Amino acid sequence: MSAKIITVTSGKGGVGKTTAIASLGIALASLGEKVVCVDGDIGLRNLDVIMGLENRIVYDIVDVVEGRCRLRQAMIRDKRVPGLFLIPAAQTRDKNALSPSDMIRLGDELRPEVDWVLIDSPAGIERGFKNSIAAADRVLVLTNPEISAVRDADRVIGILEAEEKGSPELIINRVNYEMVQNGEMLSTEDVLDLLAIKLIGVVPEDKSVLVAANQGMPVSLDNDSRAGQAFRNIAMRLTGKEVPFMDLAEKDGFWDKFSKLAGGN
Amino acid sequence: MPTSSLVQIKGLRDGILITLGSGEWDYIQALLFTQIDERLGFFTGAKLALDVGSHSLRVANMTALRDKLSEREISLWAVVSESPKTVNTAQLLGLATRISMQRPNEGSPKKAKEKEIPKGNSALWVEKTLRSGERVKYAGNIIVMGDVNPGAEIMAGGNILVWGRLRGAVYAGVDVEKGHTGQNKDAFICALTMTPSRLQIASEIKNPTDHEKFQKAVKVSLKDGKFHAENWREK
Numbered sequence A: 001m002s003a004k005i006i007t008v009t010s011g012k013g014g015v016g017k018t019t020a021i022a023s024l025g026i027a028l029a030s031l032g033e034k035v036v037c038v039d040g041d042i043g044l045r046n047l048d049v050i051m052g053l054e055n056r057i058v059y060d061i062v063d064v065v066e067g068r069c070r071l072r073q074a075m076i077r078d079k080r081v082p083g084l085f086l087i088p089a090a091q092t093r094d095k096n097a098l099s100p101s102d103m104i105r106l107g108d109e110l111r112p113e114v115d116w117v118l119i120d121s122p123a124g125i126e127r128g129f130k131n132s133i134a135a136a137d138r139v140l141v142l143t144n145p146e147i148s149a150v151r152d153a154d155r156v157i158g159i160l161e162a163e164e165k166g167s168p169e170l171i172i173n174r175v176n177y178e179m180v181q182n183g184e185m186l187s188t189e190d191v192l193d194l195l196a197i198k199l200i201g202v203v204p205e206d207k208s209v210l211v212a213a214n215q216g217m218p219v220s221l222d223n224d225s226r227a228g229q230a231f232r233n234i235a236m237r238l239t240g241k242e243v244p245f246m247d248l249a250e251k252d253g254f255w256d257k258f259s260k261l262a263g264g265n
Numbered sequence B: 001m002p003t004s005s006l007v008q009i010k011g012l013r014d015g016i017l018i019t020l021g022s023g024e025w026d027y028i029q030a031l032l033f034t035q036i037d038e039r040l041g042f043f044t045g046a047k048l049a050l051d052v053g054s055h056s057l058r059v060a061n062m063t064a065l066r067d068k069l070s071e072r073e074i075s076l077w078a079v080v081s082e083s084p085k086t087v088n089t090a091q092l093l094g095l096a097t098r099i100s101m102q103r104p105n106e107g108s109p110k111k112a113k114e115k116e117i118p119k120g121n122s123a124l125w126v127e128k129t130l131r132s133g134e135r136v137k138y139a140g141n142i143i144v145m146g147d148v149n150p151g152a153e154i155m156a157g158g159n160i161l162v163w164g165r166l167r168g169a170v171y172a173g174v175d176v177e178k179g180h181t182g183q184n185k186d187a188f189i190c191a192l193t194m195t196p197s198r199l200q201i202a203s204e205i206k207n208p209t210d211h212e213k214f215q216k217a218v219k220v221s222l223k224d225g226k227f228h229a230e231n232w233r234e235k
């Protein structure tokens, strides 16, 4: 095996990076791929919480890098889906506990173990960001359809280009179809017009994301969630499959419409 | 040549200047780090300016160098070079490309003078989209083949020509060292769509409103001290 190393990053915080990593991890593993999710947000770890694996942490990424444990000891197995692992961040250290070359070494160690390494990154463009992209083969820039988030995404793309990381791909998260229709939110086209990079996914705003997060159940495990579906589609595109973009207009599920027609609710 | 003259170290008022001699880049770089590692205590936490002479450095070279330095807690803030490629690279990475010699008796003033580069019709060629946070500064003309996004900045001693959409801030005809002022009132700015967030020629400044932006190719210059827009290349 020689894993592809993918980093999700954004510049701005709170746009959905951690949500994306957890969901893509589950979705890729459900496709039969072997995946390790790495929490690169040292000092503010929360990928473990979103994945519902918090109570199983013994060792973390800094322990691996500083040689206090072997790599496999820090890989927590997610029992819900075969082939899915998490390497948690250290909570009591800061970003300077790791360097870009540590991350490259870690990436090289992980490559033979799995098919995919998914790296979550902290907000910002400093050390933690540099660490998280150091080993990446492919970078996914995630943004919200909101001017400040898009501006930060542009900044990050500029840095990635300057560092010759190859052109990143774009995920637009939290798109509210109705607000776009009413001209209250940037559309996918508006965002692409500025960022001008390849689009790999559009994820709708979806309450089930929050519900899922609170239960430690990444949203892509929820078959009824539209956001979950969008993340499953991105996972398939990562593996090279052509998947049409979801129609965000069909907002409610079939049964909702049906029950309304039948005079229910 | 003795290796000592390939890596020359001087103190500046607020940091350190290291001048590198010519030779194979990997070798010179290795020498640099030998010198640094021998006196790590002296270098740790320092602000470093690097004069790389005629070495032509690509982004990959310079980021590798910067990362190695930052692992030693040395922050690289400026790269000075005679190579236009290197200057371009440094600017893309947001590093300063000129340093003012702080002490008169330090280094030969003539050498510092020589670095007061471009005169006449030299142009800096930038073949990419400038994104938020990126800044290009050059004492001559600047040509951008790509868009200039909001949050990006171009500062030229001469003219600015954008073969793309201009949505960031542009300063033409300014003193690129002092930055926000200038004398060159003949400077002009051209773009395929003239929609800058901020416009400056010499010392005239404008933040165009939406009505003052043009979704077409326009040339902006100063006429009697006022901004004047005309269709670009329609004479």
Ligand SMILES: Nc1ncnc2c1ncn2[C@@H]1O[C@H](COP(=O)(O)OP(=O)(O)O)[C@@H](O)[C@H]1O
Binding pocket: A010, A012, A013, A014, A015, A016, A017, A018, A019, A020, A173, A174, A175, A203, A204, A205, A206, A207, A209, A210, A213, A227
């Ligand atoms: N598609 C979505 N729909 C609704 N809420 C979302 C969506 N994506 C993320 N969120 C919410 O946004 C917040 C921030 O998400 P998180 O993944 O922690 O962001 P980041 O890791 O970028 O800081 C969380 O409360 C999460 O539930």
Ligand SMILES: [Mg+2]
Binding pocket: A017, A018, A019, A041, A046, A120, A121
């Ligand atoms: Mg996060």
